[in-house]
Amino acid sequence: MRVHYVLNHGGTPESKLADVEIHFEEGLLSGLKLVGCSVWRSRKGEGPTVLVPSRSYATAGGVRYYELLRPSEDGKSPEDASAKLAVRNFKQYIREEYMKIAALPEKKEKGREKERATEKEKGKTAATL
Helix, strand or coil: CEEEEEECCCCCCCCEEEEEEEECCCCCCCCCEEEEEEEECCCCCCCCEEECCEEEEEECCEEEEEECCCCCCCCCCCCCHHHHHHHHHHHHHHHHHHHHHHHCCCCCCCCHHHHCCCHHHHHEEEEEC
16 A cells, blocks of 8 residues: 655645545556545644544534544454554654645746646655555
8 A cells, every 4th residue: 555645835734745545556446546534734843733524513511533543453442552553653644744845846847748747746746655
């Protein structure tokens, strides 16, 4: 599988740094991509924050959210220590790869063909898991 970063060059919202797409290259999911992850500028001035898709549900105390990235093993709850570690490791990988991409100097494009490239294609960068 390959992780693609669609960089947010001056887009809206400004604090969003990139969208993250996971492209599947083999197996049953080959040719599909999973979207919904994103990298955001931290409010505390720390490194970027990685968000994964979540769903909301109502409780007596208000609205709560649960992340859709969960362990695939039967019987394990999202609160299990190994499940939390796996999610934390995934987010750390996404964060580290984004930091590598963000540190690369921007290349000046030459030629008319490159000038005609769409903004979406300019922003795509990939990392392989």
